[in-house]
Amino acid sequence: xxxxxxxxxxxxxxxxxxxxxxxxxxxxxxxxxxxxxxxxxxxxxxxxxxxxxxxxxxxxxxxxxxxxxxxxxxxxxxxxxxxxxxxxxxxxxxxxxxxxxxxxxxxxxxxxxxxxxxxxxxxxxxxxxxxxxxxxxxxxxxxxxxxxxxxxxxxxxxxxxxxxxxxxxxxxxxxxxxxxxxxxxxxxxxxxxxxxxxxxxxxxxxxxxxxxxxxxxxxxxxxxxxxxxxxxxxxxxxxxxxxxxxxxxxxxxxxxxxxxxxxxxxxxxxxxxxxxxxxxxxxxxxxxxxxxxxxxxxxxxxxxxxxxxxxxxxxxxxxxxxxxxxxxxxxxxxxxxxxxxxxxxxxxxxxxxxxxxxxxxxxxxxxxxxxxxxxxxxxxxxxxxxxxx
Numbered sequence: 192x193x194x195x196x197x198x199x200x201x202x203x204x205x206x207x208x209x210x211x212x213x214x215x216x217x218x219x220x221x222x223x224x225x226x227x228x229x230x231x232x233x234x235x236x237x238x239x240x241x242x243x244x245x246x247x248x249x250x251x252x253x254x255x256x257x258x259x260x261x262x263x264x265x266x267x268x269x270x271x272x273x274x275x276x277x278x279x280x281x282x283x284x285x286x287x288x289x290x291x292x293x294x295x296x297x298x299x300x301x302x303x304x305x306x307x308x309x310x311x312x313x314x315x316x317x318x319x320x321x322x323x324x325x326x327x328x329x330x331x332x333x334x335x336x337x338x339x340x341x342x343x344x345x346x347x348x349x350x351x352x353x354x355x356x357x358x359x360x361x362x363x364x365x366x367x368x369x370x371x372x373x374x375x376x377x378x379x380x381x382x383x384x385x386x387x388x389x390x391x392x393x394x395x396x397x398x399x400x401x402x403x404x405x406x407x408x409x410x411x412x413x414x415x416x417x418x419x420x421x422x423x424x425x426x427x428x429x430x431x432x433x434x435x436x437x438x439x440x441x442x443x444x445x446x447x448x449x450x451x452x453x454x455x456x457x458x459x460x461x462x463x464x465x466x467x468x469x470x471x472x473x474x475x476x477x478x479x480x481x482x483x484x485x486x487x488x489x490x491x492x493x494x495x496x497x498x499x500x501x502x503x504x505x506x507x508x509x510x511x512x513x514x515x516x517x518x519x520x521x522x523x524x525x526x527x528x529x530x531x532x533x534x535x536x537x538x539x540x541x542x543x544x545x546x547x548x549x550x551x552x553x554x555x556x557x558x559x560x561x562x563x564x565x566x567x568x569x570x571x572x573x574x575x576x577x578x579x580x
Contacts, residue, residue, distance in 0.1 A: 206322045206379035211336040213315055213378065216371040218337030222344030223364050226423050226440045230433070231357045233424060235292040243545020245301050246420045252305035253534025257526035260310040265522050271378050274314045278372040280307035285368055288361050309534070313526040316509055318378060320521065327513065331454025331506050338451060338502075342444040349437020357433075396524060400576035401515040405531045407467065407575065408508055409539075410567035412532040414474055414560040415500070416540015417548065418481070425553050429485055439490060443497030450502040463507045463577050470504035471571065474564035482557035508532070514578045
């Protein structure tokens with residue numbers, strides 16, 4: 192498979208470099224919203240339940256939006272054009288956050304923005320695998336640029352928000368979305384695809400192996416609900432400042448970069464199922480640690496486990512769902528993986544974790560996450576079947 196390029200991108204940078212820039216910009220925005228947007232919501236006097244609802248909306252739309260837009264893109268063979276339109280819409284809708292702090296209107300803005308922003312990563316994953324051709328084990332070398340951006344943003348903005356306040360997050364996210372929109376016009380052209388007689392949608396993505404895998408993805412990402420939704424608030428309640436919060440997120444990203452940089456070596460040596468299993472077990476250990484320790488050093492050590500619970504699991508998941516899909520459904524496959532995990536799984540995780548945090552506190556919340564991760568490990572061990580490459 193040759194690397195697809197558009198006339199504009201070919202004259203400026205290789206297709207792989209354009210994809211890496213997009214990862215950088217996308218996760219720069221995520222480095223703002225994931226650790227700090229809930230702090231902004233707390234700053235404008237929303238309670239835990241309202242924050243959980245808004246977080247759940249953003250992830251909940253991944254159950255519908257990526258599948259909808261990916262089907263449109265695959266059917267029209269217009270992945271690049273749809274990707275550009277999503278970036279345009281998401282950037283425009285974000286400006287609504289400047290106009291109100293009222294919870295009902297924040298729900299409306301969250302719904303619109305989520306419907307346009309949440310599909311972007313699934314499209315980007317499909318672009319990334321296309322540019323790699325047959326050497327898909329190098330996926331981590333593309334994806335690690337997102338982690339680099341995440342580190343720079345969470346550390347820099349932790350200090351920045353301590354000085355000028357967390358409300359400046361709105362301007363910074365808008366700037367990041369604007370840059371991502373600008374570079375989206377240089378994304379590579381769509382790769383022509385033909386229907387496959389072997390692994391079409393019914394036989395591949397609806398197979399028992401795919402269903403079991405997606406259930407494990409659901410459980411793993413749901414176990415992260417308390418972490419993604421409330422770790423920054425939890426650290427603040429323990430007395431840590433925003434700089435330490437940024438350092439915690441940065442430590443996690445630094446460790447995940449090490450795994451991603453060695454993606455070819457890891458997946459040449461270990462089976463995908465093995466990587467998924469180890470990651471699920473380590474996730475359970477990580478959440479137990481956060482339920483027990485409240486001092487800086489153990490918390491930072493637990494953050495290093497992000498290399499397994501996110502980086503290794505994520506890369507293995509991207510490669511696994513790709514094996515279940517025919518060429519015709521590559522974009523849809525990545526959208527399905529994101530919808531089940533970061534849509535259904537994270538929505539359930541956010542909502543249940545928000546309730547547990549308010550009702551029982553952080554200890555029970557993280558213990559619930561550990562239980563979900565272990566359930567995923569048991570399901571994968573007993574019923575998991577992944578096609579050979």
